[in-house]
Amino acid sequence: xxxxxxxxxxxxxxxxxxxxxxxxxxxxxxxxxxxxxxxxxxxxxxxxxxxxxxxxxxxxxxxxxxxxxxxxxxxxxxxxxxxxxxxxxxxxxxxxxxxxxxxxxxxxxxxxxxxxxxxxxxxxxxxxxxxxxxxxxxxxxxxxxxxxxxxxxxxxxxxxxxxxxxxxxxxxxxxxxxxxxxxxxxxxxxxxxxxxxxxxxxxxxxxxxxxxxxxxxxxxxxxxxxxxxxxxxxxxxxxxxxxxxxxxxxxxxxxxxxxxxxxxxxxxxxxxxxxxxxxxxxxxxxxxxxxxxxxxxxxxxxxxxxxxxxxxxxxxxxxxxxxxxxxxxxxxxxxxxxxxxxxxxxxxxxxxxxxxxxxxxxxxxxxxxxxxxxxxxxxxxxxxxxxxxxxxxxxxxxxxxxxxxxxxxxxxxxxxxxxxxxxxxxxxxxxxxxxxxxxxxxxxxxxxxxxxxxxxxxxxxxxxxxxxxxxxxxxxx
Amino acid sequence: xxxxxxxxxxxxxxxxxxxxxxxxxxxxxxxxxxxxxxxxxxxxxxxxxxxxxxxxxxxxxxxxxxxxxxxxxxxxxxxxxxxxxxxxxxxxxxxxxxxxxxxxxxxxxxxxxxxxxxxxxxxxxxxxxxxxxxxxxxxxxxxxxxxxxxxxxxxxxxxxxxxxxxxxxxxxxxxxxxxxxxxxxxxxxxxxxxxxxxxxxxxxxxxxxxxxxxxxxxxxxxxxxxxxxxxxxxxxxxxxxxxxxxxxxxxxxxxxxxxxxxxxxxxxxxxxxxxxxxxxxxxxxxxxxxxxxxxxxxxxxxxxxxxxxxxxxxxxxxxxxxxxxxxxxxxxxxxxxxxxxxxxxxxxxxxxxxxxxxxxxxxxxxxxxxxxxxxxxxxxxxxxxxxxxxxxxxxxxxxxxxxxxxxxxxxxxxxxxxxxxxxxxxxxxxxxxxxxxxxxxxxxxxxxxxxxxxxxxxxxxxxxxxxxxxxxxxxxx
Numbered sequence: 029x030x031x032x033x034x035x036x037x038x039x040x041x042x043x044x045x046x047x048x049x050x051x052x053x054x055x056x057x058x059x060x061x062x063x064x065x066x067x068x069x070x071x072x073x074x075x076x077x078x079x080x081x082x083x084x085x086x087x088x089x090x091x092x093x094x095x096x097x098x099x100x101x102x103x104x105x106x107x108x109x110x111x112x113x114x115x116x117x118x119x120x121x122x123x124x125x126x127x128x129x130x131x132x133x134x135x136x137x138x139x140x141x142x143x144x145x146x147x148x149x150x151x152x153x154x155x156x157x158x159x160x161x162x163x164x165x166x167x168x169x170x171x172x173x174x175x176x177x178x179x180x181x182x183x184x185x186x187x188x189x190x191x192x193x194x195x196x197x198x199x200x201x202x203x204x205x206x207x208x209x210x211x212x213x214x215x216x217x218x219x220x221x222x223x224x225x226x227x228x229x230x231x232x233x234x235x236x237x238x239x240x241x242x243x244x245x246x247x248x249x250x251x252x253x254x255x256x257x258x259x260x261x262x263x264x265x266x267x268x269x270x271x272x273x274x275x276x277x278x279x280x281x282x283x284x285x286x287x288x289x290x291x292x293x294x295x296x297x298x299x300x301x302x303x304x305x306x307x308x309x310x311x312x313x314x315x316x317x318x319x320x321x322x323x324x325x326x327x328x329x330x331x332x333x334x335x336x337x338x339x340x341x342x343x344x345x346x347x348x349x350x351x352x353x354x355x356x357x358x359x360x361x362x363x364x365x366x367x368x369x370x371x372x373x374x375x376x377x378x379x380x381x382x383x384x385x386x387x388x389x390x391x392x393x394x395x396x397x398x399x400x401x402x403x404x405x406x407x408x409x410x411x412x413x414x415x416x417x418x419x420x421x422x423x424x425x426x427x428x429x430x431x432x433x434x435x436x437x438x439x440x441x442x443x444x445x446x447x448x449x450x451x452x453x454x455x456x457x458x459x460x461x462x463x464x465x466x467x468x469x470x471x472x473x474x475x476x477x478x479x480x481x482x483x484x485x486x487x488x489x490x491x492x493x494x495x496x497x498x499x500x501x502x503x504x505x
Numbered sequence: 506x507x508x509x510x511x512x513x514x515x516x517x518x519x520x521x522x523x524x525x526x527x528x529x530x531x532x533x534x535x536x537x538x539x540x541x542x543x544x545x546x547x548x549x550x551x552x553x554x555x556x557x558x559x560x561x562x563x564x565x566x567x568x569x570x571x572x573x574x575x576x577x578x579x580x581x582x583x584x585x586x587x588x589x590x591x592x593x594x595x596x597x598x599x600x601x602x603x604x605x606x607x608x609x610x611x612x613x614x615x616x617x618x619x620x621x622x623x624x625x626x627x628x629x630x631x632x633x634x635x636x637x638x639x640x641x642x643x644x645x646x647x648x649x650x651x652x653x654x655x656x657x658x659x660x661x662x663x664x665x666x667x668x669x670x671x672x673x674x675x676x677x678x679x680x681x682x683x684x685x686x687x688x689x690x691x692x693x694x695x696x697x698x699x700x701x702x703x704x705x706x707x708x709x710x711x712x713x714x715x716x717x718x719x720x721x722x723x724x725x726x727x728x729x730x731x732x733x734x735x736x737x738x739x740x741x742x743x744x745x746x747x748x749x750x751x752x753x754x755x756x757x758x759x760x761x762x763x764x765x766x767x768x769x770x771x772x773x774x775x776x777x778x779x780x781x782x783x784x785x786x787x788x789x790x791x792x793x794x795x796x797x798x799x800x801x802x803x804x805x806x807x808x809x810x811x812x813x814x815x816x817x818x819x820x821x822x823x824x825x826x827x828x829x830x831x832x833x834x835x836x837x838x839x840x841x842x843x844x845x846x847x848x849x850x851x852x853x854x855x856x857x858x859x860x861x862x863x864x865x866x867x868x869x870x871x872x873x874x875x876x877x878x879x880x881x882x883x884x885x886x887x888x889x890x891x892x893x894x895x896x897x898x899x900x901x902x903x904x905x906x907x908x909x910x911x912x913x914x915x916x917x918x919x920x921x922x923x924x925x926x927x928x929x930x931x932x933x934x935x936x937x938x939x940x941x942x943x944x945x946x947x948x949x950x951x952x953x954x955x956x957x958x959x960x961x962x963x964x965x966x967x968x969x970x971x972x973x974x975x976x977x978x979x980x981x982x
Contacts, residue, residue, distance in 0.1 A: 064836040101835070135838065141733070199836070228739070242738065246837045255801025256618070259954035261719065261925020262705070264852050265822035266796075266813050268806045272759050275825060279756035282749050284877055319743075324732025324843075327880030329745045336743050345742035347841050348752060352834065355827030355848060358578070359541040359676070360723045360888050361612070362850055362925075363954060364824050366801075371832060373839055375741050400761055403804030411837050448738020448839075477736035477840060 031435050034183045035500045039436075041177040042492045049173040049489065050156065052082070054149040056131075056165040057158035063109070063132035063199035066100060072109040072195040075131040079168070079193055080112050086175050088116040088191070095196075095203030108203055109195030113215055116175065117188035123502055124188040126219040126460075128452055129168035129226065130197030133160035134477045141479040155482040162483040163476035167225035167469050168193060170491035174499075177492065186503035190219060197226070197452070200412040205455045212459050221425040221502060222456045225491070227446045227468040228476065234313040235433045235494070237426060238466035240341065240445030241453055243376035243416040245385050249277055249393060252367040252405040260362045270368050271354060273402050278370050280396050282346055287329055289346045289374065291392045297379045301338060309334045312442050322473050341445035344380060348372045375447060382413030414451035417464075424505045425463040431505075432497035436490055469494060508912050511660045512977050516913075518654040519969045526650040526966065527633065529559070531626040533608075533642040534635035540586070540609035540676035543577060549586040549672040552608040556645070556670055557589050563652050565593040565668070572673075572680030586672030588684055590692055593652065594665035600979055601665040603696040603937075605929055606645035606703065607674030610637035611954045618956040632959040639960040640953035644702035644946050645670060647968035651976075654969065663980035667696060674703075674929070677889040682932045689936050698902040698979060699933045702968070704923045704945040705953065711790040712910045712971070714903060715943035717818065717922030718930055720853035720893040722862050726754055726870060729844040729882040737839045747845045748831060750879050755847050757873050759823055764806055766823045766851065770865045774856045778815060786811045789919050799950050818922035821857060825849045852924060859890030891928035894941075901982045902940040908982075909974035913967055946971060 042049070061075035062068040080090045092110035099105055109132070136146035136159040144150045149158040160166070171191075178185045194204050208216070227238050253270035254263075283290050316333050320326070330336050339345065352369040355361045374385060393408045419426070421443055433441040446466070457464045469491030475481045519526070538552035539545040557567045569587035576582055586609070613623035613636040621627045626635040637643070648668075655662045671681050685693070704715050730747035731740075760767050793810050797803070807813050816822065829846040832838045851862060870885045896903070898920055910918040923943070934941045946968030952958045 064838065065834075135834070244738070244839070246839070253800075253802055256952065256957070257955050258800065259925060260822075260824040260826070260850060261721070261852060261923070262953070263800065263817070264824045264924055265816035265818075265820055266805050266807070267800060267802070268764055268804070269824060271755075271825040271827075272761070272764055275752045275755040276761040278748075278752040284749070284753040287745055287749055323730075323735065323740065323744060325730055325744070325880060327745070328743050330743070339742035340740070343742055345737075347737040347741045347746060347839070348748040348831075349737070349838055349840050350748075350832030350842065351828055352832075354825075354833070356829055356831070356833035357542075357612075358829060360848065360850075361541065361826055362721070362723070362824070363826050365827065371837065373737060373837075375738060403802060446738070447741055448736060475733065476739065478734050480733070 029431050029501065031497055031500060035496055037181050038177045038183060038496045039493045041181050042173060042489055046485070046489050049169070049492065050485070052169050052172065053156060053161060053166055053488065056169060057149040057160050058147055060147050061132045061195060062135050063196045064135055066106045069106045072132050073107070076109050076112050076193065076195045079131055082172055083114045083191065086116070086172065086179060088114040090114045093207055095207060098202055111204060111207055112191065112193040114191035117185060119188060122186065122188050123220045124190060124218050125499060125502060126190040126192065126216065126222045127171055128192045128222065128224045128456065129171070130164045130194050131168065132195045132198050133163065134198050143480055151485065154485045156485055156488060157480055157482040159481055161481055162470035162474035163481065164197070164226045166483040166488050167491060170225070170469055170488060171495055173492040174495040177496065185499060187499045190215065201452055204452060208455050208459050216460050219460055219462060222460065222462055222464040223467055223498070224450060224453060224464065225467050225469055226450055227448070227466050228470045228474055229468055229472050230442050230444045231313050231315060231472050232318070234439055234442055235437050236442040236444040236468060237429050237433070238444050238446050238468060239419040239421045241417045241450055242341065242447050243380065243382060243414045244373055244449040245376060245382040245413040246373040246411040247389060248409040248411060249274060249370040250367065250407040250409065254366040257366050258364040260364050263364055267364060268403050269364050270404055271365060273397070273400060273404055273406070274351065274368050274370050276400065277393055277396055278348055278372065281348070281372060289344060291389055293388045294344065294374070294385055297381070298344060299378050301342065305342065306334055308443065309337045312337065312444065340447040342377050344375055344377055346372060346374045377416045378418060380416065382415060386410040386413060414449045415454055417454045417457070419464055423463045424502065425465045428501035428505055429465055429467050429498050431501045432494050435497050436493045467494065467498065506908050506978065508974055508977060512973055514658050515654045515660060515973045516970045518658050519650060519966055523962070523966050526646070526969065527962070529646050529649065530633060530638065530643055530965065533646060534626045534637050535624055537624050538609045538672060539612050540673045541612055543583045546583045549609050550584070553586050553589050553670070553672045556608055559649055560591045560668065563593070563649065563656060565591040567591045570684055572684060575679055585680055588681060589668065589670040591668035594662060596665060599663065599665050600697045601667060601695050602976060602979060603667040603669065603693065603699045604648055605669045605699065605701045605933065606648070607641045607671050608645065609672045609675050610640065611675050620957055628962065631962045633962055633965060634957055634959045636958055638958055639947035639951035640958065641674070641703045643960040643965050644968060647702070647946055647965060648972055650969040651972040654973065662976060664976045667692065678929055681929060685932050685936050693937050696937055696939060699937065699939055699941040700944055700975070701927060701930060701941065702944050702946055703927055704925070704943050705947045705951055706945055706949050707919050707921045708790050708792060708949050709795070711916055711919055712914050713919035713921040713945060714906050715921050715923050715945060716896040716898045718894045718927055719818065719924050720857065720859060720891045721850055721926040722853060722859040722890040723850040723888040724866060725886040725888060726751065726847040727844065727884040727886065731841070731843040734843050735841040737841050740841055744841060745880050746841050747881055748842060750874070750877060750881055750883070751828065751845050751847050753877065754870055754873055755825055755849065758825070758849060766821060768866055768869045771821065771851070771862055774858070775821060776855050778819065782819065783811055785920065786814045789814065789921065817924040819854050821852055821854055823849060823851045852926070854893045855895060857893065859892060863887040863890060891926045892931055894931045894934070896941055900940045901979065902942045905978035905982055906942055906944050906975050908978045909971050912974050913970045944971065944975065
């Protein structure tokens with residue numbers, strides 16, 4: 029199926045007004061909306077208001093929904109950024125698409141190894157570098173650029189649009205799921221399809237549509253040996269050190285030889301790996317050498333495409349992220365840390381359940397700690413948890429997206445899954461009962477959550493076109 | 506043996522001028538002379554000049570000895586603070602005592618858990634809180650207060666004094682050992698005794714003299730899995746994570762059940778624990794309950810005084826200090842760190858040798874890493890190393906100190922060893938061939954290297970008296 033002439037006009041407009049669209053991204057990146065660090069909480073509130081102003085300038089009706097306070101472990105509180113709900117069009121003859129995006133970002137410091145200031149959008153070789161450029165300010169702005177292009181061309185948008193933009197995604201979307209549930213019979217009642225652009229292509233050149241996500245469950249393992257940090261010369265030998273217990277416990281989480289999860293029962297609910305899945309994975313446009321090079325390693329856990337993708341998408345994995353409370357700086361400090369908190373998480377796949385996995389992890393670590401007969405204080409805490417998700421790839425929502433990509437890029441999209449969790453996906457599906465689609469516009473090498481995060485100029489501009497074409501096909505299929 | 510009337514006059518002066526002496530400490534603490542962090546390098550240079558001015562105002566002849574640059578792992582350089590050499594008196598009829606001290610301090614941030622600003626001296630309940638108050642600006646100033654008190658009373662100091670004050674002790678005394686060697690036949694030629702006050706009493710009330718120190722050897726274990734930090738959702742499962750290897754390797758350093766060092770051969774050169782040593786340890790004024798309470802734990806590695814002290818002083822121990830490169834902040838970051846550097850050190854006792862121990866550690870970790878068949882990059886680096894030391898407790902130097910303590914405190918000192926390393930002790934002894942004495946003035950609960958470091962007002966003022974009496978007995982024994 030082909031695009032209409034009107035949609036082609038919208039494409040031309042987008043091509044001709046790239047600089048304006050990039051300036052929108054520059055303004056958004058400059059807002060340090062880091063949701064995990066409470067000192068930036070004002071910026072996460074500011075970024076929501078910034079996008080409200082933009083949406084209203086394009087004719088949308090907006091409301092801010094307050095979510096109350098976040099309670100921090102140290103006993104302090106801070107207000108959560110409100111959720112921005114927007115609506116553009118209410119023609120009962122049109123279908124209604126609800127777009128979700130997030131306006132907050134991961135922490136970033138130039139000292140972490142960025143080549144440029146993370147909160148300053150800098151273009152180099154067709155790449156737009158900056159924290160949030162691809163996760164997720166760029167994709168949200170591609171929707172906004174799309175609306176702007178329709179408006180400037182005086183062409184009606186072929187569907188009604190609704191927006192749910194939040195400011196806490198990188199910090200667990202506190203309060204959002206409750207809010208979405210509360211909108212079931214009001215704001216979300218007439219929504220037909222849901223579209224989320226907060227993931228990435230599989231490779232560098234062929235677009236994809238994503239129909240599955242892993243869940244996640246995050247743990248803190250806390251060991252305390254003293255009420256203050258101690259000098260290892262003065263106290264070393266007398267104290268049963270917290271770090272000794274912690275590294276031992278962390279070392280028991282995975283098999284040291286192959287990295288497989290060593291916690292009993294955790295693999296029990298993982299669905300068997302089918303031949304159909306194997307065939308699909310074999311067909312995908314994925315270059316394992318390129319992937320290895322991008323990571324910067326000579327050897328991954330697996331050498332072949334099928335295993336690499338299967339272990340990224342449809343098998344669980346465990347990552348140890350770090351230790352809070354231990355010495356972390358450069359140099360050689362001779363400290364015995366008083367209290368250390370090991371942090372790790374497990375990515376979940378169907379049919380694993382976060383609460384069931386958490387119970388197994390907590391039991392296992394308590395058993396292992398008991399074996400040590402350590403005098404130290406010990407605690408495992410389950411932090412955030414989210415379930416895995418799989419969509420139905422043969423409905424109108426997915427078909428419209430496939431046609432949009434075909435028309436913009438001249439190729440069929442790869443049908444992929446993602447290793448990360450976007451818990452809101454599952455919430456939208458469960459609350460509305462409607463199809464949820466993940467339509468990424470960023471490339472595999474964008475480096476979300478990493479140093480030197482970027483979005484390619486071409487992906488950013490073409491993203492706007494894909495969204496326009498997607499809405500067109502939604503309206504005619 | 507009793508003190509002379511003149512020395513008693515000096516004591517009275519010190520008692521009556523406490524506020525002046527505390528103001529000297531206030532000024533010194535305010536200088537952020539953190540030697541491990543290169544951003545404070547100018548302050549480590551400033552503190553040396555500050556003490557030069559003070560010594561000169563008291564009539565000493567001073568010189569600054571430059572040590573060149575420090576090379577940092579990132580390829581940058583910074584000038585080392587110079588060493589301050591001072592001389593007061595050159596009467597060939599008097600004995601000459603050389604005093605060593607250091608003017609640099611450990612890192613400190615209020616956020617680390619200090620109740621007050623670390624670089625502001627604040628008195629509460631007779632305790633003078635501030636970074637460097639006891640380690641080692643307070644003891645150095647007690648020497649200076651002693652000289653000032655002699656001068657103000659117009660009483661001649663009974664010995665010639667020499668000073669070696671450095672600004673890099675907490676960062677491995679780079680260049681100092683070479684400098685001391687070079688002074689053997691010049692500045693240090695006529696030195697009879699060496700006195701260092703950079704350790705602590707065993708308990709809270711009875712003073713001690715320290716005749717042994719452990720050595721130390723510090724290691725970095727580096728594992729690298731990628732050229733940048735990775736999102737654990739996007740990459741988790743595909744990558745053989747560096748943290749998995751590192752926590753495994755760190756967990757193999759000690760026996761998880763009792764904290765004993767698990768590296769083959771490391772205990773081979775440890776001298777047998779004799780009955781005499783056991784008897785000495787049993788006699789010491791040490792309250793294991795108080796010690797446990799100060800640390801803030803219900804149970805230590807050992808329950809009895811003899812084992813606690815033996816494992817602090819005369820057995821080696823291994824401490825894992827932390828990990829550089831992993832996530833360390835509060836919150837729940839889902840990162841796979843690209844490169845992690847585990848940091849640990851081993852405290853050494855006679856007759857362990859740092860180079861021999863380092864060879865065993867490096868071989869062991871390389872063997873353990875090889876067993877993992879990991880694709881990651883791996884490296885163990887030996888950083889600083891220092892040998893253990895034992896002095897002869899029956900010479901004039903030690904006898905003068907015993908009498909000084911008896912006269913100031915009315916009690917025999919405990920004869921103790923220390924678990925920490927002061928490598929310069931060994932260097933002074935080897936270069937001069939003379940007796941080195943460790944004469945602490947701070948209390949066991951001072952918290953050197955920890956949050957809320959302090960020196961008691963009483964210890965600070967009495968320290969000045971102990972030094973005066975010590976010099977008197979040196980001159981008459």
